[in-house]
Amino acid sequence: MWLGPLLLRERVHSACRPMRIPFTSSIASPSWRGDRTGSVTVSIENNTTQSGAASFDNARSEAFAERMMNSINEAAVTLMTSVGHRTGLFDVMGPMKAATSGAIAEAASLDERYVREWLGAMVTAGIVSYNPFKKLYHLPAEHAAWLTRAASPNNLAVSAQWVPMLSRSEDAIIERFRRGGGTRYCEYAGFHGLMAEESAQTVVAPLFEHILPLASELPERLETGIDVLDAGCGSGRALVAMAQRFPRSRFVGYDLNDDALAVGRAAAAAAGLSNLRFDVRDMTAYDEIQRFDLITTFDAVHDQKDPAGMLAGFARALKPEGVYLMQDIDGSSHLERNGERPLGSFLYTVSCMHCMAVSLGQGGAGLGAMWGVELAEQMLREAGFTDIVVHRLPHDPMNAYFIARVS
Numbered sequence: 325m326w327l328g329p330l331l332l333r334e335r336v337h338s339a340c341r342p343m344r345i346p347f348t349s350s351i352a353s354p355s356w357r358g359d360r361t362g363s364v365t366v367s368i369e370n371n372t373t374q375s376g377a378a379s380f381d382n383a384r385s386e387a388f389a390e391r392m393m394n395s396i397n398e399a400a401v402t403l404m405t406s407v408g409h410r411t412g413l414f415d416v417m418g419p420m421k422a423a424t425s426g427a428i429a430e431a432a433s434l435d436e437r438y439v440r441e442w443l444g445a446m447v448t449a450g451i452v453s454y455n456p457f458k459k460l461y462h463l464p465a466e467h468a469a470w471l472t473r474a475a476s477p478n479n480l481a482v483s484a485q486w487v488p489m490l491s492r493s494e495d496a497i498i499e500r501f502r503r504g505g506g507t508r509y510c511e512y513a514g515f516h517g518l519m520a521e522e523s524a525q526t527v528v529a530p531l532f533e534h535i536l537p538l539a540s541e542l543p544e545r546l547e548t549g550i551d552v553l554d555a556g557c558g559s560g561r562a563l564v565a566m567a568q569r570f571p572r573s574r575f576v577g578y579d580l581n582d583d584a585l586a587v588g589r590a591a592a593a594a595a596g597l598s599n600l601r602f603d604v605r606d607m608t609a610y611d612e613i614q615r616f617d618l619i620t621t622f623d624a625v626h627d628q629k630d631p632a633g634m635l636a637g638f639a640r641a642l643k644p645e646g647v648y649l650m651q652d653i654d655g656s657s658h659l660e661r662n663g664e665r666p667l668g669s670f671l672y673t674v675s676c677m678h679c680m681a682v683s684l685g686q687g688g689a690g691l692g693a694m695w696g697v698e699l700a701e702q703m704l705r706e707a708g709f710t711d712i713v714v715h716r717l718p719h720d721p722m723n724a725y726f727i728a729r730v731s
């Protein structure tokens with residue numbers, strides 16, 4: 325999967341600065357170093373053996389405790405941010421002047437007591453401002469700009485939902501820690517819906533202006549009329565958008581999960597599209613010969629059962645002059661290089677709780693979301709692609725965009 329709403333890379337870095345986790349190899353033992361701003365430094369162990377008894381560094385220990393407390397608090401803020409999105413509270417408060425909890429609850433058609441407790445979490449988190457004399461709450465415009473549906477594709481509250489959504493699978497994942505194996509998609513209630521919400525922000529919004537032009541000939545070829553496959557298409561929002569925009573082209577979506585495809589089919593029918601088809605298809609050992617001019621995958625390689633086989637299938641399925649466009653997580657295949665990644669811990673968490681687990685659940689490779697650009701490039705070459713260019717787009721600091729061709 326992935327997420328990453330339409331953010332400027334600089335803004336994300338700055339938003340993440342308090343949680344920045346640079347790696348350094350200059351310290352011999354593993355250590356967390358915290359300061360009062362909550363920033364932490366992860367050190368990696370070198371291969372020298374420490375001699376003598378290690379002394380206990382009280383300051384280091386206390387800084388670590390502070391860093392952990394901060395983590396627990398921020399996790400709670402993430403959960404309540406998800407609640408604010410799902411209940412529509414942020415949307416109600418966005419255009420609202422400072423108001424009492426009663427007025428906010430009434431405007432949102434929600435129970436006042438719950439809303440007041442939620443507001444307590446929002447005020448202490450610094451998300452909502454509070455006038456204690458008049459007991460008025462206000463969502464500043466600068467915050468609403470990142471938390472409301474009106475702010476989409478910049479709505480970070482969409483991404484906050486991953487933490488509670490994946491937490492619901494905690495017991496199942498802990499069981500897999502003990503006995504191995506993986507999970508099935510049906511164990512993640514709400515996964516495809518949330519993925520579609522993310523995809524609308526990260527893929528659909530910038531699709532025509534930023535993503536498709538990465539292969540400069542694509543917009544014109546799509547206008548003229550070509551055959552397009554989106555593999556692992558999920559609910560197919562990108563396909564519906566493309567099929568509407570390019571009526572002369574023909575679009576196919578393949579996915580393992582028919583419940584996700586049903587959402588795409590309904591959207592295509594509602595839009596009256598006759599140039600778009602959705603087929604249930606396991607991409608394991610995918611094999612079609614020279615069928616498509618463009619193949620896309622949006623966050624849909626690393627959680628496959630057989631990513632290598634699917635990529636090799638893509639190389640065969642492309643017609644001459646065909647293009648494969650792959651969006652996938654912009655991590656490194658080397659853990660020690662991922663300390664500077666925005667939301668590195670978040671990405672490993674999503675991978676452990678979902679991406680890696682669902683691949684293992686199919687008896688698959690379990691690459692994990694942080695398989696890394698280095699391994700991705702290697703696998704593309706082994707699959708038969710000879711011309712590979714990796715792009716980064718300012719709107720999406722989480723993903724890399726690969727344009728791959730077979731020359």
Ligand SMILES: C[S@@+](CC[C@H](N)C(=O)[O-])C[C@H]1O[C@@H](n2cnc3c(N)ncnc32)[C@H](O)[C@@H]1O
Binds near residue numbers: 325629
């Ligand atoms: C992270 S989701 C991405 C969905 C979609 N591309 C999007 O951006 O919203 C990965 C998709 O890959 C599909 N998938 C996983 N394993 C598959 C397999 N073996 N064959 C076909 N699809 C598979 C899942 O059902 C899921 O919809």
